[in-house]
Amino acid sequence: xxxxxxxxxxxxxxxxxxxxxxxxxxxxxxxxxxxxxxxxxxxxxxxxxxxxxxxxxxxxxxxxxxxxxxxxxxxxxxxxxxxxxxxxxxxxxxxxxxxxxxxxxxxxxxxxxxxxxxxxxxxxxxxxxxxxxxxxxxxxxxxxxxxxxxxxxxxxxxxxxxxxxxxxxxxxxxxxxxxxxxxxxxxxxxxxxxxxxxxxxxxxxxxxxxxxxxxxxxxxxxxxxxxxxxxxxxxxxxxxxxxxxxxxxxxxxxxxxxxxxxxxxxxxxxxxxxxxxxxxxxxxxxxxxxxxxxxxxxxxxxxxxxxxxxxxxxxxxxxxxxxxxxxxxxxxxxxxxxxxxxxxxxxxxxxxxxxxxxxxxxxxxxxxxxxxxxxxxxxxxxxxxxxxxxxxxxxxxxxxxxxxxxxxxxxxxxxxxxxxxxxxxxxxxxxxxxxxxxxxxxxxxxxxxxxxxxxxxxxxxxxxxxxxxxxxxxxxx
Amino acid sequence: xxxxxxxxxxxxxxxxxxxxxxxxxxxxxxxxxxxxxxxxxxxxxxxxxxxxxxxxxxxxxxxxxxxxxxxxxxxxxxxxxxxxxxxxxxxxxxxxxxxxxxxxxxxxxxxxxxxxxxxxxxxxxxxxxxxxxxxxxxxxxxxxxxxxxxxxxxxxxxxxxxxxxxxxxxxxxxxxxxxxxxxxxxxxxxxxxxxxxxxxxxxxxxxxxxxxxxxxxxxxxxxxxxxxxxxxxxxxxxxxxxxxxxxxxxxxxxxxxxxxxxxxxxxxxxxxxxxxxxxxxxxxxxxxxxxxxxxxxxxxxxxxxxxxxxxxxxxxxxxxxxxxxxxxxxxxxxxxxxxxxxxxxxxxxxxxxxxxxxxxxxxxxxxxxxxxxxxxxxxxxxxxxxxxxxxxxxxxxxxxxxxxxxxxxxxxxxxxxxxxxxxxxxxxxxxxxxxxxxxxxxxxxxxxxxxxxxxxxxxxxxxxxxxxxxxxxxxxx
Numbered sequence: 001x002x003x004x005x006x007x008x009x010x011x012x013x014x015x016x017x018x019x020x021x022x023x024x025x026x027x028x029x030x031x032x033x034x035x036x037x038x039x040x041x042x043x044x045x046x047x048x049x050x051x052x053x054x055x056x057x058x059x060x061x062x063x064x065x066x067x068x069x070x071x072x073x074x075x076x077x078x079x080x081x082x083x084x085x086x087x088x089x090x091x092x093x094x095x096x097x098x099x100x101x102x103x104x105x106x107x108x109x110x111x112x113x114x115x116x117x118x119x120x121x122x123x124x125x126x127x128x129x130x131x132x133x134x135x136x137x138x139x140x141x142x143x144x145x146x147x148x149x150x151x152x153x154x155x156x157x158x159x160x161x162x163x164x165x166x167x168x169x170x171x172x173x174x175x176x177x178x179x180x181x182x183x184x185x186x187x188x189x190x191x192x193x194x195x196x197x198x199x200x201x202x203x204x205x206x207x208x209x210x211x212x213x214x215x216x217x218x219x220x221x222x223x224x225x226x227x228x229x230x231x232x233x234x235x236x237x238x239x240x241x242x243x244x245x246x247x248x249x250x251x252x253x254x255x256x257x258x259x260x261x262x263x264x265x266x267x268x269x270x271x272x273x274x275x276x277x278x279x280x281x282x283x284x285x286x287x288x289x290x291x292x293x294x295x296x297x298x299x300x301x302x303x304x305x306x307x308x309x310x311x312x313x314x315x316x317x318x319x320x321x322x323x324x325x326x327x328x329x330x331x332x333x334x335x336x337x338x339x340x341x342x343x344x345x346x347x348x349x350x351x352x353x354x355x356x357x358x359x360x361x362x363x364x365x366x367x368x369x370x371x372x373x374x375x376x377x378x379x380x381x382x383x384x385x386x387x388x389x390x391x392x393x394x395x396x397x398x399x400x401x402x403x404x405x406x407x408x409x410x411x412x413x414x415x416x417x418x419x420x421x422x423x424x425x426x427x428x429x430x431x432x433x434x435x436x437x438x439x440x441x442x443x444x445x446x447x448x449x450x451x452x453x454x455x456x457x458x459x460x461x462x463x464x465x466x467x468x469x470x471x472x473x474x475x476x477x
Numbered sequence: 478x479x480x481x482x483x484x485x486x487x488x489x490x491x492x493x494x495x496x497x498x499x500x501x502x503x504x505x506x507x508x509x510x511x512x513x514x515x516x517x518x519x520x521x522x523x524x525x526x527x528x529x530x531x532x533x534x535x536x537x538x539x540x541x542x543x544x545x546x547x548x549x550x551x552x553x554x555x556x557x558x559x560x561x562x563x564x565x566x567x568x569x570x571x572x573x574x575x576x577x578x579x580x581x582x583x584x585x586x587x588x589x590x591x592x593x594x595x596x597x598x599x600x601x602x603x604x605x606x607x608x609x610x611x612x613x614x615x616x617x618x619x620x621x622x623x624x625x626x627x628x629x630x631x632x633x634x635x636x637x638x639x640x641x642x643x644x645x646x647x648x649x650x651x652x653x654x655x656x657x658x659x660x661x662x663x664x665x666x667x668x669x670x671x672x673x674x675x676x677x678x679x680x681x682x683x684x685x686x687x688x689x690x691x692x693x694x695x696x697x698x699x700x701x702x703x704x705x706x707x708x709x710x711x712x713x714x715x716x717x718x719x720x721x722x723x724x725x726x727x728x729x730x731x732x733x734x735x736x737x738x739x740x741x742x743x744x745x746x747x748x749x750x751x752x753x754x755x756x757x758x759x760x761x762x763x764x765x766x767x768x769x770x771x772x773x774x775x776x777x778x779x780x781x782x783x784x785x786x787x788x789x790x791x792x793x794x795x796x797x798x799x800x801x802x803x804x805x806x807x808x809x810x811x812x813x814x815x816x817x818x819x820x821x822x823x824x825x826x827x828x829x830x831x832x833x834x835x836x837x838x839x840x841x842x843x844x845x846x847x848x849x850x851x852x853x854x855x856x857x858x859x860x861x862x863x864x865x866x867x868x869x870x871x872x873x874x875x876x877x878x879x880x881x882x883x884x885x886x887x888x889x890x891x892x893x894x895x896x897x898x899x900x901x902x903x904x905x906x907x908x909x910x911x912x913x914x915x916x917x918x919x920x921x922x923x924x925x926x927x928x929x930x931x932x933x934x935x936x937x938x939x940x941x942x943x944x945x946x947x948x949x950x951x952x953x954x
Contacts, residue, residue, distance in 0.1 A: 439572030
């Protein structure tokens, strides 16, 4: 007698006289039909109890959330909704679940409530599906890079470098919190801290990834990054995961090719491998959309949005061209945009990005050559002296999905930019070394993993696509 | 004309009239032979310069570390050590490298020196090989779990829970460092901190992984973990990566089966896919061993050690049996051990573990059923009331490689253990919930990724197997 997962049992197309399965009760109907789930798939296996010959005490303990060990015969199902079911010959209650107190009842719970029970929420269909997809997307990413000659590089999490200036940082310390040691100037003496200097949680692994690209050629990071921004929105987390590929000898065009191929590949992977979970989430999203006023509804279903990315070529236009289109478009002229686009140099908002993708081009869009003053110091300056070789990839429903650039490889130009921003050159000695010794064109991009999971699952709150979200005032579990 | 990687060019077995390659100069001999490397492989491609027809100014700029763009004809090599070489028709110097100041000279550098230049050390053969293997091992791990029905789960990095007690932790904060706000009791008021409570960097994702195992069935973490221990040794890092699988309905025997199969599988993966880098590191290690006194030398080469794991069944014995063997063995009786084993209950040291593996059994060893008081609170208590269902896997040369256990799934027993350790039950409410609602037997183990990389590369200092090591007084780059 072989123990099998629910997923394996559901794939059988022959009767099996003796099977064994362990899982948790989702529902128990009519004292007869157990829907058992073990996480291996969205679907439950129906286990049919011969209640007339089963101890009443056992039947009472078959409650939602209880863990069972079931033995029986796998047969063709007479009911609807499944091909096979188990005729139960024995039930062993592994762990009870008090129907009165178990938080995950067989009914619809609000996502807020489930966030407070994040340790149990993957026992629901929605969160099971979301987290299986999260896992599948992670694997698709590693697989893509591995097959394309990239090396995975673990960028440091604790960093003494605060040069990127991408946002507010968390301090990492083990100094006495109440009475920190002070130096002669009366300031906190970080020389006595664990690392002998002030350290923070990283905001990006890019600069370190560049050091590896300039020796190993093609590398990528996939690790946690942090922002101490006090933003209590549905799109911000204090702790999130980023993917940052970096490639030597690749210019911005190559970067766009790579990003487009990468995004199509990983979304195709889940369309091919996770269609059950996607269909479930697609239906969930459609139900949610129906509760909204018509004008706020998304025009595309979840699967349509994924196909929109995998089946269309990404339109590539310069920031300058985009500004021209936006300045002259109807919503801008009729002041339907919240932020009206008047002139070159404006930072684009999600509403503008979505207009370009969803209304104007009707395909994913790559904008490139942004104004230098709205982009980071390490991006390569163009000959015009005012734009940089940056690119953003815009997706339907969500706006910016990927941000990248060709990096400034010229030592003198980089030094000037660092100086202009008042960054200490000494801090970046190692980064500048890359331009001193065998410098070369190189490029890369960053992808916020949770934004990708939101896009691929149709979930609208970023707290619902990471196991245990960290946000202002919240570090539970 | 197609741009190719060095790795692709070296695999060609026909002449190609026009090839293009970009990379960095490793050496330039006799004004004629460039050894060019682009990180795609350990090997260089030899590019032969027609120096009589090449500008003298260009020739002078072909120095170690310079980045070049070379065009030419791929032909069968007349020299030794390679099958093909490039007859250069054009050289473009992409980035110079001042031979006087470039730190990575074509000679042997000490690992200490290279650690200070961690941003450049992957330009050496040794560190290129180590980091390619690190990447390959990462992929092998993800591949193994994906193929075996596991879901990848990102455990939180910042945690408000300090219940595991696995070691000293780093505090994460953005309170004013010098003048933190105080509460009415005169203590630091963490309610005003970012998360509204005191938070730390995680020491393990296991407890959170258990919540996912108890819904998704089979999960694993692979993420950074932290210890603020002031240990300046060759085996400790303040920041390191851990792999922690966790499986519902699996007991300790299943856990041992899983760990053995997993270790064999990932090491077989690199033996199959990375043999060039392994052979190079094997030779490096043999050369290093020759400099040691005979008695301190390792009896096995690197490849032999890997085969020792992949080709032998792991011997499984209880802690109690191991103590009997150790108490009566020659090195113990002759007081050759640093720590003499006198009685049951002793914590085993690396010397004992290595004796069991290398001398006594001559195969990897799994010890199980350890004394409860030297193991963590969450391990399942045996019927004897004094041992727990823990296991450690011991490898040659390194001692403990994997530590795991069957988890205590009985609510009352777990509560008693928590109480005995003076841990606040409230802190672990969510962990206890797993035992309240549908509890079941489950097990898992932890593997320190850098220890694995050390084992698989033969490197003896843990700082040399992670890109940018974090240790006391050091958070450079």
